[in-house]
Amino acid sequence: MTTEPLIEVHDDAAALATAVAGELLARLADSQSAGRVPAVVLTGGSIADAVHAEVARLGTSGEVDWTRVALWWGDERFVAAGSDDRNAGQARAAFIDALGVPTEHVHEVASSDDVDSAEEAAERYAAALAEHAPEGFEVVMLGVGPDGHVASLFPGFDQLDEQGRAVVAVHDSPKPPPDRVTLTFPALAQTRSTWFLVSGEAKADAVARALSPTSTTPAETPASVPRGRVETTWFLDRPAASRL
Ligand SMILES: O=C(O)[C@H](O)[C@@H](O)[C@H](O)[C@H](O)COP(=O)(O)O
Numbered sequence: 001m002t003t004e005p006l007i008e009v010h011d012d013a014a015a016l017a018t019a020v021a022g023e024l025l026a027r028l029a030d031s032q033s034a035g036r037v038p039a040v041v042l043t044g045g046s047i048a049d050a051v052h053a054e055v056a057r058l059g060t061s062g063e064v065d066w067t068r069v070a071l072w073w074g075d076e077r078f079v080a081a082g083s084d085d086r087n088a089g090q091a092r093a094a095f096i097d098a099l100g101v102p103t104e105h106v107h108e109v110a111s112s113d114d115v116d117s118a119e120e121a122a123e124r125y126a127a128a129l130a131e132h133a134p135e136g137f138e139v140v141m142l143g144v145g146p147d148g149h150v151a152s153l154f155p156g157f158d159q160l161d162e163q164g165r166a167v168v169a170v171h172d173s174p175k176p177p178p179d180r181v182t183l184t185f186p187a188l189a190q191t192r193s194t195w196f197l198v199s200g201e202a203k204a205d206a207v208a209r210a211l212s213p214t215s216t217t218p219a220e221t222p223a224s225v226p227r228g229r230v231e232t233t234w235f236l237d238r239p240a241a242s243r244l
Pocket of ligand 1: 143145150152
């Protein structure tokens with residue numbers, strides 16, 4: 001089942017972040033009530049930062065049992081473990097450590113301190129996914145670049161065509177840093193919900209293209225591809241929605 005995308009427009013990035021954090025907490029609580037340990041795929045970037053700060057602020061209410069949540073990343077920058085560029089470091093500092101998600105449920109991509117290449121990090125991550133998330137995810141969150149990229153799936157790159165592997169390496173990324181590890185489209189599709197988080201006028205064209213898939217191609221606008229099995233929602237602020 002691939003449902004049509006829903007669109008939720010908020011006044012600004014702050015309102016968007018509060019709304020997404022609130023919906024995430026409600027979803028995690030519902031999933032736990034149904035007996036699941038929800039697996040969430042986090043994204044990197046500035047809007048993710050704002051969402052994480054709101055998760056930290058709202059997440060102490062007791063609604064969610066943080067010992068029964070699993071965290072993954074849609075992509076990671078292949079850099080040293082302590083680098084400020086790490087998406088995992090960003091999320092740890094923002095909310096993971098404060099809310100007490102157990103280390104064994106925080107599935108970070110290996111850093112350049114752990115393995116020799118982004119390829120090796122990708123293989124390890126694929127093995128971890130197969131072992132710990134065989135049923136897929138509750139929610140996949142994705143930021144979108146002005147060029148229409150999601151995770152580290154960039155326009156025109158070969159990784160867009162990957163059908164077999166769940167995780168691959170990326171080199172020469174147009175967004176720095178150049179070496180990255182990303183989930184592929186088939187892996188991103190293993191989710192109940194896909195939530196796009198997009199803020200700012202610079203993304204307005206990419207959003208308009210992605211939401212009009214007959215006028216673009218996956219190679220031009222990777223963000224036009226991901227869909228949740230049950231739900232796909234675009235959380236936008238007004239500037240990002242301005243060309244819809
Ligand atoms: O690691 C990364 O760089 C990302 O995961 C990337 O896909 C990001 O989510 C978008 O580029 C949006 O980032 P902004 O919100 O900063 O524009």
